[in-house]
Amino acid sequence: MKTYNFSAGPGVMPEEVITTIKQEFENNERSHMSIVEISHRSKKFQNIIISAEQKLRQLMQIPDDYAVVFLQGGGSMQFEMMPLNFATQHQNIAVLDSGNFSKKAEEAARQIGKNTTILASTKDQHYQKLPTLPSNFDASAFDYLHIVTNSTIEGAAFHQANLPQTSGRLIADMSSNILAEPYNVSDFDAIFAGGQKNLGPAGVTVAIIKKSWLAEQDLTGVGPMMRYQNHIDKQSMYNTSPVFSVYALDLVLSWVIEQGGVAEMHRQNLEKSGKLYAYLDQSDFYTAPVEKTARSLTNIVFTTGNLERDKAIAQQAEAAGLFNLAGHRSVGGFRASLYNAQPAAAVDALIAFLQKVEQNA
Known part of the structure; x- marks a missing residue:
């Protein structure tokens, strides 16, 4: 896996x-x-x-x-x-x-x-x-x-x-x-x-x-x-x-x-974060609360609105091979860090997991 x-x-x-x-x-x-x-x-x-x-x-x-x-x-x-x-x-x-x-x-x-x-x-x-x-x-x-x-x-x-x-x-x-x-x-x-x-x-x-x-x-x-x-x-x-x-x-x-320098990293980061934000924004189950013009490209924060449920989902994610998704202890929820070295496949895998959780909720 x-x-x-x-x-x-x-x-x-x-x-x-x-x-x-x-x-x-x-x-x-x-x-x-x-x-x-x-x-x-x-x-x-x-x-x-x-x-x-x-x-x-x-x-x-x-x-x-x-x-x-x-x-x-x-x-x-x-x-x-x-x-x-x-x-x-x-x-x-x-x-x-x-x-x-x-x-x-x-x-x-x-x-x-x-x-x-x-x-x-x-x-x-x-x-x-x-x-x-x-x-x-x-x-x-x-x-x-x-x-x-x-x-x-x-x-x-x-x-x-x-x-x-x-x-x-x-x-x-x-x-x-x-x-x-x-x-x-x-x-x-x-x-x-x-x-x-x-x-x-x-x-x-x-x-x-x-x-x-x-x-x-x-x-x-x-x-x-x-x-x-x-x-x-x-x-x-x-x-x-x-x-x-x-x-x-x-x-x-x-x-x-x-890879092509900062310009290429930026292009990839816009693509990775954009794909994840697009999924979160159309979802009725998850919410990405940061104002759109201020959203980070590298640290995507989101939640279901229920912090205990979020913790349980983050634990389920580890079983699916998606590690360290829990948000910071002061905030809770989820945090997906999409640094330069994070492959696009990671975002695809995360979205597929989140969709499965949402469908079974």
């Missing part, structure tokens, strides 16, 4: 990449030893990390005046690094609260002594639509505006076409939809993304930083590990890098390029 993994993260990886890792794990042709044994200071690994940066720059069309660094600590570490490095003038951060992870970023910044202002929130609407900038928003009073482009838990997304328009600095958490759809990097002053969704396994985090903005900051009192410039200066090897995760990320980036 063919099985499919709908986990929100760590998520599905390309089968070709998994095969390569298996083949190279014991004796990597580039290092003549296991990838988990090589030094992050070795020339072999330096070539891998340089390759990964070049491929990411190519895929995202990252301008030369932006630095790219590979870090540890996940997106949650960036909730603190970004404020420490960039909320230095006003000590004040504006946030659009579109879900769990934007709220966590706001809380983390506040706990390390930064002022935070939630400009708008859709919490009262269960995050089923996107918050919008107030008409009287004064960007000059804040160091930057923080957004999450894709709310992994709640299933709402800022796409390139509906990004908030601000005259100030903009930081984006792209953890769950980086490389899944095109964004103009120049519209942001900093971007970060945990690796365990569309970039590879857990353990590596990407940060894309506008160099000129970083150069303006007074980082007095900021520890060395929390300074982006130290990681930039050492080509992401200021301390021991997550060697295996960067190696796997490099393989995933090669795979994305081979």
